[in-house]
Amino acid sequence: MKMLLIISDGIGDVPCKDFGYKTPLEHGNYPALAKLAKEGITGMMDPLAPNFPAGSDTAHIAILGEDPFETYNGRGFLEALGTGLRPRAADIGFRVNFGTVENGVVVDRRAGRSPLGLATLATDICSEIVLDVPFQFREASGTRAALVLSGDNLSANVSDGDPHALGAAPHEICPLDDTPEAKFTAEQLNKFIEQARELLSDHPVNRDRQAKDLLPANFLLVRGAGQAPDVATFQERYGVSCACIASTALIQGVSLAFGFDLIDVEGATGETNTDEVAKANATVEALRDYDFVFTHFKATDTASHDGDPKKKVAMIQKLDNMVSHIMAGIDKKDVVIALTGDHTTPCDIGDHTGEPVPVIVWGKNVRADNVTSFGERSCAQGGLGRINGQDLVPILLNQTRRIKKYGA
Amino acid sequence: MKMLLIISDGIGDVPCKDFGYKTPLEHGNYPALAKLAKEGITGMMDPLAPNFPAGSDTAHIAILGEDPFETYNGRGFLEALGTGLRPRAADIGFRVNFGTVENGVVVDRRAGRSPLGLATLATDICSEIVLDVPFQFREASGTRAALVLSGDNLSANVSDGDPHALGAAPHEICPLDDTPEAKFTAEQLNKFIEQARELLSDHPVNRDRQAKDLLPANFLLVRGAGQAPDVATFQERYGVSCACIASTALIQGVSLAFGFDLIDVEGATGETNTDEVAKANATVEALRDYDFVFTHFKATDTASHDGDPKKKVAMIQKLDNMVSHIMAGIDKKDVVIALTGDHTTPCDIGDHTGEPVPVIVWGKNVRADNVTSFGERSCAQGGLGRINGQDLVPILLNQTRRIKKYGA
Numbered sequence: 001m002k003m004l005l006i007i008s009d010g011i012g013d014v015p016c017k018d019f020g021y022k023t024p025l026e027h028g029n030y031p032a033l034a035k036l037a038k039e040g041i042t043g044m045m046d047p048l049a050p051n052f053p054a055g056s057d058t059a060h061i062a063i064l065g066e067d068p069f070e071t072y073n074g075r076g077f078l079e080a081l082g083t084g085l086r087p088r089a090a091d092i093g094f095r096v097n098f099g100t101v102e103n104g105v106v107v108d109r110r111a112g113r114s115p116l117g118l119a120t121l122a123t124d125i126c127s128e129i130v131l132d133v134p135f136q137f138r139e140a141s142g143t144r145a146a147l148v149l150s151g152d153n154l155s156a157n158v159s160d161g162d163p164h165a166l167g168a169a170p171h172e173i174c175p176l177d178d179t180p181e182a183k184f185t186a187e188q189l190n191k192f193i194e195q196a197r198e199l200l201s202d203h204p205v206n207r208d209r210q211a212k213d214l215l216p217a218n219f220l221l222v223r224g225a226g227q228a229p230d231v232a233t234f235q236e237r238y239g240v241s242c243a244c245i246a247s248t249a250l251i252q253g254v255s256l257a258f259g260f261d262l263i264d265v266e267g268a269t270g271e272t273n274t275d276e277v278a279k280a281n282a283t284v285e286a287l288r289d290y291d292f293v294f295t296h297f298k299a300t301d302t303a304s305h306d307g308d309p310k311k312k313v314a315m316i317q318k319l320d321n322m323v324s325h326i327m328a329g330i331d332k333k334d335v336v337i338a339l340t341g342d343h344t345t346p347c348d349i350g351d352h353t354g355e356p357v358p359v360i361v362w363g364k365n366v367r368a369d370n371v372t373s374f375g376e377r378s379c380a381q382g383g384l385g386r387i388n389g390q391d392l393v394p395i396l397l398n399q400t401r402r403i404k405k406y407g408a
Numbered sequence: 409m410k411m412l413l414i415i416s417d418g419i420g421d422v423p424c425k426d427f428g429y430k431t432p433l434e435h436g437n438y439p440a441l442a443k444l445a446k447e448g449i450t451g452m453m454d455p456l457a458p459n460f461p462a463g464s465d466t467a468h469i470a471i472l473g474e475d476p477f478e479t480y481n482g483r484g485f486l487e488a489l490g491t492g493l494r495p496r497a498a499d500i501g502f503r504v505n506f507g508t509v510e511n512g513v514v515v516d517r518r519a520g521r522s523p524l525g526l527a528t529l530a531t532d533i534c535s536e537i538v539l540d541v542p543f544q545f546r547e548a549s550g551t552r553a554a555l556v557l558s559g560d561n562l563s564a565n566v567s568d569g570d571p572h573a574l575g576a577a578p579h580e581i582c583p584l585d586d587t588p589e590a591k592f593t594a595e596q597l598n599k600f601i602e603q604a605r606e607l608l609s610d611h612p613v614n615r616d617r618q619a620k621d622l623l624p625a626n627f628l629l630v631r632g633a634g635q636a637p638d639v640a641t642f643q644e645r646y647g648v649s650c651a652c653i654a655s656t657a658l659i660q661g662v663s664l665a666f667g668f669d670l671i672d673v674e675g676a677t678g679e680t681n682t683d684e685v686a687k688a689n690a691t692v693e694a695l696r697d698y699d700f701v702f703t704h705f706k707a708t709d710t711a712s713h714d715g716d717p718k719k720k721v722a723m724i725q726k727l728d729n730m731v732s733h734i735m736a737g738i739d740k741k742d743v744v745i746a747l748t749g750d751h752t753t754p755c756d757i758g759d760h761t762g763e764p765v766p767v768i769v770w771g772k773n774v775r776a777d778n779v780t781s782f783g784e785r786s787c788a789q790g791g792l793g794r795i796n797g798q799d800l801v802p803i804l805l806n807q808t809r810r811i812k813k814y815g816a
């Protein structure tokens with residue numbers, strides 16, 4: 001039997017005044033999700049701990065079965081992995097934005113959001129910058145990029161260069177402890193940023209951007225230093241093959257850290273225009289080849305961060321359509337499905353909060369309960385009760401009879 | 409937004425034959441509690457762990473967010489704090505009763521419950537007893553008192569002097585381990601008790617008591633050695649200001665250990681005659697000045713220990729009246745409330761048991777459930793599910809958006 005984990009990012013919400021104090025999940029009509037809830041067993045899940053707001057990275061680490069409070073070492077490494085860089089375990093990864101600095105202050109943290117020429121800039125950065133340690137640098141979606149510093153004498157305990165505000169000067173990177181490693185890492189980063197500044201200031205790509213009335217990408221805003229999470233792969237831990245369908249670098253990075261193969265889907269964008277039917281088809285396909293498939297759906301979180309509950313309902317309808325196509329394609333006797341979110345992102349707050357998320361476990365052997373819809377309050381009446389994020393993969397492993405009994 | 413925690417001591421109960429197998433919470437009519445349940449989200453809470461009976465001290469430590477199995481170091485220190493003594497972290501606190509000993513055996517563990525002259529005795533004890541370490545001693549409510557021994561070479565691992573039985577001789581204090589600290593502490597305590605015995609035996613206060621047909625307070629029954637709990641203050645841990653409204657020395661002591669300011673309320677007695685409206689008014693007032701207010705209601709536990717379910721119903725009605733006055737006084741948009749008990753105290757047992765207690769979380773953003781009354785069985789159907797005592801403060805912090813997310 002195969003296992004399918006579907007995570008809809010930030011799907012949880014709180015009562016919304018515009019919807020008569022229903023949540024987006026409670027307000028809309030989602031026939032495929034309702035059918036899954038009706039036929040499955042439901043409950044509420046605390047990704048990290050009761051009422052503890054989770055990042056997407058820490059929540060996914062927990063839902064994939066490891067304790068993030070023990071294993072999480074920052075976001076940069078995971079972003080670098082997802083961007084396509086291949087850091088070794090001891091390396092340090094960083095998130096980077098191409099930004100625009102004028103007269104010493106940040107005027108745009110994303111260089112007007114235009115990616116024009118950034119691949120060329122990244123290539124030149126890789127060939128021309130010289131540090132005392134090897135590094136990798138690569139452009140990512142939009143104006144994002146990732147950086148990896150390699151070596152055994154580095155530390156992730158350094159501050160951000162990104163001031164996270166307009167009109168402020170970029171920060172010098174500082175060590176956050178007294179170790180020689182943190183000091184050395186900060187020095188190397190400051191060197192990197194300064195050499196990049198010189199390289200970018202009069203680069204032909206930026207002359208071309210300015211000729212086209214685009215902001216120059218003349219500064220690298222570095223943040224989120226991180227090391228590899230201390231997690232085991234699914235192969236090592238459970239002996240199963242696994243694949244991930246996700247369009248967000250961070251989620252791809254987390255999945256790579258857990259040993260997942262990444263499956264590329266044309267039309268899957270990680271944005272609200274994503275092709276959910278293509279994702280469904282790829283999911284059905286992947287279930288033929290892998291024991292465990294994880295399909296991530298990002299757009300619900302995007303709508304939540306935008307503070308737009310109507311858009312969130314539209315995105316849940318896309319999710320519903322994706323689930324409908326998956327259910328039409330799979331052999332129902334042979335698949336166990338878990339469907340949930342990684343955290344609650346209330347539209348009226350626009351950021352992650354700590355309320356639990358609803359969860360469905362569906363499959364031929366589950367103890368189906370009386371819940372008939374996928375919602376924050378309906379699933380609170382469900383047969384699973386209130387579970388922790390780290391419980392979910394073991395539930396799938398148990399439903400597919402892959403966990404050996406402990407004792408005799 | 410402000411946070412209000414209301415704990416009704418020992419409010420949980422079990423089905424009661426006299427009430428047609430309803431509990432005191434299920435039997436009575438409590439409109440303010442019912443309204444809170446109807447508008448809020450409810451659940452069941454295990455103060456320590458599922459079905460593990462909690463003391464009031466350990467339960468409050470857990471509900472205030474720390475693990476009592478890791479941090480609790482005995483009751484005496486907390487009682488001493490609540491009595492008004494100011495021990496340093498390394499000091500040892502003890503609970504003390506003024507008792508009556510005749511012919512070498514205890515004839516009354518509370519000297520007939522008359523406090524007449526005990527303040528004078530306490531003053532003389534402080535000025536006349538000489539030990540090898542500094543000490544503090546103070547009378548408390550009724551015939552209770554508290555003792556603190558100061559110094560760095562002391563241990564709380566010593567036995568009780570109180571034999572906890574009538575007709576028995578007071579016990580010599582013994583070290584409970586082989587350390588020099590435990591031995592030294594036991595020696596100092598035995599010295600203290602012996603010098604007090606000599607001082608009290610023919611003290612004018614006791615001659616006066618006997619002339620008035622009261623039992624002499626001629627012996628100090630010492631018990632419950634304790635050290636400071638290993639907890640962080642709310643200021644350190646959460647960065648919030650906090651105040652406590654409680655009339656019980658133990659609860660005041662726990663609150664002081666967590667950095668709460670104590671608010672004195674005239675008419676609040678910690679007994680069944682407490683002025684619940686005065687407590688409500690003080691609570692409303694405190695919410696103007698503090699981020700977090702904790703209001704404790706003791707009388708429900710007193711009725712339970714007395715084994716009197718009708719009195720318990722009357723005390724829950726007082727609690728209901730207190731809540732009604734609080735709700736009339738606060739700005740409902742700006743306060744999140746948690747209402748619960750610290751443990752179950754069934755009237756037909758008269759002591760703490762391990763069943764979970766019902767809990768309500770009320771506030772403008774909660775996912776209100778279908779529960780419409782505050783009871784042990786109604787709240788078991790609630791949307792919070794079954795939570796742990798240590799989850800409760802994080803729930804309030806999350807509802808007031810004070811917890812930073814872990815991860816990104």
